[in-house]
Amino acid sequence: MKLRIFLLIGLAITAASCGSKKVVTTTPRTKTVVVKDNPIPLNKTKLPVLTPEKRTAKTTINNTQDYVNKFAPIAIREMHKYKIPASITLAQGILESGSGRSPLAIRSNNHFGIKCHKGWKGKSVTHDDDEIAECFRKYKYPETSYEDHSQFLTSRKRYAGLFRLKTTDYKNWAYGLKKAGYATDRKYPVKLISLIRKYNLHQYDYVTPKQLELGAYGKVPTETRSESTAQKNYHTVVKGDTLYSIARKYNTSVASIKKANGLRSNTISIGQQLKVN
Template sequence: MSFKNILFCFILLVAASCASKKTFVKPGKKKVVKVVEKEPVKLPSVNETKHVEKLKDTEVNLNKFTLEYIEKFAPIAVKKMHTHKIPASITLAQGVLESGSGRSELALKSNNHFGIKCHTNWTGESVTHDDDEKGECFRKYEYPETSYEDHSAFLTQRKRYEFLFSFGTKDYKKWARGLKDAGYATDPKYPEKLIKIIEDYKLHEFDDVKEKDVKYAKVDKKIDENPEEKIDKNVLYEVQKGDTLYSISKRFMISVEDLKDRNGLKDNTISIGQVLKIK
């Protein structure tokens, strides 16, 4: 063997020995992981039953299915307000409108209450449904509560909705109009429909519920692992188009807060090509 060949082999060996042992997930080589949903916990009351009974006594021609929907989902809407700073009235009104008060095909068969489509980063179950186009892909959930969490993630982790949070949690009219301006819906009357639902059913009263007045149970922030679906988390991940911290956390079965802590992130903003430490 010539000296040049020996030298070339030596260089290759050195390069191989110096290479990082960390796994690096490159674009096009995503590990497809089934979305594991946490079983919902019972949330404390926010006087939703009293709210509905008062509406029945003082208002007429209110939809009974909408009243049932409010009584069932008001606590989770308030919880999401306290966690993500989205007005409970907006979340509830969108749920009522998008799911037909929980009676739409998507809500009944897929627990999808907000019409959230698959997008490129979804690794969970899905169904096809005719919407803007025929046979579009929509997310399917085991629990409706996961749909509510996805709704919160959709608004908090996309830059085009960032301005909405400057309105606070008590200006539902600005939120309703802002959602339309940000492109959440194509219906030009979307804001008016939300506002009407909020005012007809007095959903803005839930925006006044203070976190200190609700006794939430303390839960572990980490997402539980399914022992049969563990994956190697000793990786660096390169952010791709369509990724959010929430979608990445679901893929690798860790919490958004853990991702932020491990990467020194102060908010949920990430950019294409950014390398995140998974473990």
């Protein structure tokens, strides 16, 4: 009888000791779970996405004057930041983008026809230019195109001589760009100067940073109704244009355009203004 009692007591002690071991084992496991349930994932910590300093308002561009009024502040800002005449930047934008209405400008906000070149890591589009399906840079905003245009000129040694000129010397800037190889068109400087004079762009070369900040500079007045109507009777040739494509756009014929402009052949050049009706 005594033997049975001793055996039962021994079994009870053994069971109790086993139960205590289970409690000890559970405790650290619970702590481990708590730690794993509350981590701070470092890969979710993101830096804020940088956007352009100032985005231009979404306004309709019906003609070249609209383009000037919209982008003049951007060109002036770039002038004070990079020492490139605002008049030159605007004239190049007008010429290269067809006043913001070329397919390249509409599709990719590329207002200066800048190609991808080696080392470009941004987005791109293909566009027929000197060759078929060439690679051109694509921007999210038009002003990013303006910024990249400034950096393009300042980062290449062949344009270094231009920055010894005054920002009010738009004539030598125009000829200097051609000499440095910016464009292959022999008449490129003449076209830039012509646009600067026609739209009084050189006035922006004299705007101070304070005037820009306050908006207290001589803005070019909006065209009158008669001037706007007259502007629509002309088409500014952009990259990719042909007499046939222009005729289709304005619902006229190639023969009519040639006759109205005194053309003897189908050859046209970028920046040329054609009377279409």
